[in-house]
Amino acid sequence: MGNEGALEIEPLGLARQEDCLEGLTVVEGGGVSSARGFRAAGVHAGFRANPNRFDLALVVADEPSPCAATFTQNVFCAAPIIVSREHLDGVSHGLARVLVVNSGTANAATGDRGLEDARRTGAIVGATVGCPETEVMVASTGVIGVHLNMETFETGVPLAYKALSREGGADAARAIMTTDTHPKEAAVSFSGEEIGYPGCTFTVGGMAKGSGMIMPNMATMIACITTDAPVTSDILHETLSRVVSRTFNKVTVDSDTSTNDCCYLFASGAASNGAEPFARGSRALDVFERALYAVCRTIARDMAADGEGATRLITVRVSGAQDDRDADLAARTVANSPLVKTAVFGHDANWGRIAAALGRSGARFSQADVSIDMMGMPVLRKGLPVPFDEEEALRRFERPEIDIEVDLGAGASSTTLWTCDFSHEYITINGDYRT
Amino acid sequence: MGNEGALEIEPLGLARQEDCLEGLTVVEGGGVSSARGFRAAGVHAGFRANPNRFDLALVVADEPSPCAATFTQNVFCAAPIIVSREHLDGVSHGLARVLVVNSGTANAATGDRGLEDARRTGAIVGATVGCPETEVMVASTGVIGVHLNMETFETGVPLAYKALSREGGADAARAIMTTDTHPKEAAVSFSGEEIGYPGCTFTVGGMAKGSGMIMPNMATMIACITTDAPVTSDILHETLSRVVSRTFNKVTVDSDTSTNDCCYLFASGAASNGAEPFARGSRALDVFERALYAVCRTIARDMAADGEGATRLITVRVSGAQDDRDADLAARTVANSPLVKTAVFGHDANWGRIAAALGRSGARFSQADVSIDMMGMPVLRKGLPVPFDEEEALRRFERPEIDIEVDLGAGASSTTLWTCDFSHEYITINGDYRT
Numbered sequence: 068m069g070n071e072g073a074l075e076i077e078p079l080g081l082a083r084q085e086d087c088l089e090g091l092t093v094v095e096g097g098g099v100s101s102a103r104g105f106r107a108a109g110v111h112a113g114f115r116a117n118p119n120r121f122d123l124a125l126v127v128a129d130e131p132s133p134c135a136a137t138f139t140q141n142v143f144c145a146a147p148i149i150v151s152r153e154h155l156d157g158v159s160h161g162l163a164r165v166l167v168v169n170s171g172t173a174n175a176a177t178g179d180r181g182l183e184d185a186r187r188t189g190a191i192v193g194a195t196v197g198c199p200e201t202e203v204m205v206a207s208t209g210v211i212g213v214h215l216n217m218e219t220f221e222t223g224v225p226l227a228y229k230a231l232s233r234e235g236g237a238d239a240a241r242a243i244m245t246t247d248t249h250p251k252e253a254a255v256s257f258s259g260e261e262i263g264y265p266g267c268t269f270t271v272g273g274m275a276k277g278s279g280m281i282m283p284n285m286a287t288m289i290a291c292i293t294t295d296a297p298v299t300s301d302i303l304h305e306t307l308s309r310v311v312s313r314t315f316n317k318v319t320v321d322s323d324t325s326t327n328d329c330c331y332l333f334a335s336g337a338a339s340n341g342a343e344p345f346a347r348g349s350r351a352l353d354v355f356e357r358a359l360y361a362v363c364r365t366i367a368r369d370m371a372a373d374g375e376g377a378t379r380l381i382t383v384r385v386s387g388a389q390d391d392r393d394a395d396l397a398a399r400t401v402a403n404s405p406l407v408k409t410a411v412f413g414h415d416a417n418w419g420r421i422a423a424a425l426g427r428s429g430a431r432f433s434q435a436d437v438s439i440d441m442m443g444m445p446v447l448r449k450g451l452p453v454p455f456d457e458e459e460a461l462r463r464f465e466r467p468e469i470d471i472e473v474d475l476g477a478g479a480s481s482t483t484l485w486t487c488d489f490s491h492e493y494i495t496i497n498g499d500y501r502t
Numbered sequence: 503m504g505n506e507g508a509l510e511i512e513p514l515g516l517a518r519q520e521d522c523l524e525g526l527t528v529v530e531g532g533g534v535s536s537a538r539g540f541r542a543a544g545v546h547a548g549f550r551a552n553p554n555r556f557d558l559a560l561v562v563a564d565e566p567s568p569c570a571a572t573f574t575q576n577v578f579c580a581a582p583i584i585v586s587r588e589h590l591d592g593v594s595h596g597l598a599r600v601l602v603v604n605s606g607t608a609n610a611a612t613g614d615r616g617l618e619d620a621r622r623t624g625a626i627v628g629a630t631v632g633c634p635e636t637e638v639m640v641a642s643t644g645v646i647g648v649h650l651n652m653e654t655f656e657t658g659v660p661l662a663y664k665a666l667s668r669e670g671g672a673d674a675a676r677a678i679m680t681t682d683t684h685p686k687e688a689a690v691s692f693s694g695e696e697i698g699y700p701g702c703t704f705t706v707g708g709m710a711k712g713s714g715m716i717m718p719n720m721a722t723m724i725a726c727i728t729t730d731a732p733v734t735s736d737i738l739h740e741t742l743s744r745v746v747s748r749t750f751n752k753v754t755v756d757s758d759t760s761t762n763d764c765c766y767l768f769a770s771g772a773a774s775n776g777a778e779p780f781a782r783g784s785r786a787l788d789v790f791e792r793a794l795y796a797v798c799r800t801i802a803r804d805m806a807a808d809g810e811g812a813t814r815l816i817t818v819r820v821s822g823a824q825d826d827r828d829a830d831l832a833a834r835t836v837a838n839s840p841l842v843k844t845a846v847f848g849h850d851a852n853w854g855r856i857a858a859a860l861g862r863s864g865a866r867f868s869q870a871d872v873s874i875d876m877m878g879m880p881v882l883r884k885g886l887p888v889p890f891d892e893e894e895a896l897r898r899f900e901r902p903e904i905d906i907e908v909d910l911g912a913g914a915s916s917t918t919l920w921t922c923d924f925s926h927e928y929i930t931i932n933g934d935y936r937t
Binding site (some may be wrong): 175 | 855
């Protein structure tokens, strides 16, 4: 019964994102090491028992590079988050060279020893790569409340360092997976020709992991994006914040915000032939932001589609809200409703549950103004049910992506969120996660 | 796999509530018609196809009686809620005689025709019982967006009226069930001897339904409580609000607040031998409030224990919060966390998920001050893991009630919430609710 109704979920990929690809070129098979100036690796170090499973990833910039990051707002934030924030804000002045990620153990709720372990991880990696430990960003994912095995870092980091290559992105993406069913990567490139950087081609690529405890709050799950575009730390941070708020922060698998969420963006500038960094307000920065958006949105959607036990990606669009906060509240309440998510799993166009979720969301509207479409079929218009063809609905439920569109009829704000259905498999996965 | 790990859930009943029964006597098998001055009935009227399933309940006071109610805050609130509120606030000045409830159809998101249907229901009942329609409270539960079959009311109401009796409470409790696995009733009595009402014995009894779309917001699912104590409308309303905020409003099955939540409390005064109503600040009112609390808490806990697909009742106690809002936020976030609920289903003492839920709740605290117990076993002390006996944990998971106790170490406020685990059965029930 666990896999009842399950589709083979494949990465949705950039191919399905034509709407955000104008002026950009998809890098087929691209990822976190597609941009020039970066190498990556994923190896089995031993954090996991299964020798066939990678569990340690390294992403290394050839030179200290501007780095921006967003972190979880969870009060129980994990030790690696605290240490990486110190490195980035303090000593390293927004420059970094390395991201190291282990999977299997989250190093969260581990007290002072956890902080020491995270710092020691930075020291081991710094010594191996040849950079100050403050240029090392540290991330962990896995079980909460368990201490890291530091011997595994001692032996694993040199192994990963030796494996570093321009083609290592795919292995790195594999090494950071927990309950993900496939790695999540994307990359796009754009020409510098018409934006003041003749002869240059810039690339933005990245990787991320899901797929449970996912409802990022001003931060994200573990994601790493690299670019060879020339961008200073300040501008990099502003741009990343804007893009994350529209992509990773619009994903929810299960309403549970993780203790370990983080998103890193490194900019090597290696494709600029020494030209000036992109300036604020320039066309170059605008194209860069769109490229970053395309990569982050692709990975974010893919994260929702590969949510634990998911059989369908659900896209919730809310328009007609009084302001952005109301739009987000309404869409997030629908996207987190267990009743809506189980109805999609059961292929039941039970829009009453969408209405009930909207009504409790806290968004301001009048029920007589609300319209709802499911999978392109009108089901509610101005608060009144619209008869629809149940057979046709069943056919449309075969699609891998289920659209829910809501017009609150109360204003001009809108938003889009991504989530997935709730299946038997979710219960199975999370009933025995530690066993 | 649907029933994997499922216990036979029985009503937890008053027997397990010793802590709130001081000075009260449990009325064995008692319910909504235990108090004097009330009769009740439950019949099969035809809202449901299955002729063996009751679907229409009547609770009738012999005389117009003070009545208090709390209603859902959902913007998509259902037609019967709107009509009952009009009746109670407006024309009937806090007096009412009848509650009529149908199950199978919620009469929510049904526009003007829904309002007309709810008013017409009141008129049919009023004509049958012999009272103004404004003394009739109307409630519906079932599928959203479907119109009521009014012919079923025309034939069903006289049938239910004929069946009214002092013993009809059990049938009424059965008639309001939807996905509940058993009816939810309780009653207690207390002597008037030492509280200024010599020779009198007062009773408080009630019924309610669950068991999905349950997270009441300043209101509750459908519940009806009756008493033969003499209490005026104003005091009745104040008392009900206080008790509901500590009982029904502390239940969450799935974080989904219904469109049809309502709780009614009727006070016939029939056991007072014509004495004055209970005065504000009197010992009599104090005992009455404790009796009401005992009945509502019993039914509320039972509602959580019988949540859709539940195999365990989960009681979440949070102490050490800065204020009541923080205590509720922390407890509610833990109680609604799909990861916590699936861990209990899987008998996994994965307290890291509790910590993660607390951390994202919005409650103010420092992780180094937090302690957590599961089923009486310390698992976290001052932010640090405490090794515990996993075998013993597995044994304690066999209990029907799983206690989670959290001390935030940030203040003096505390609260208790009740919820249930998330099972395969929840997915099954809600994947095909309409089919």
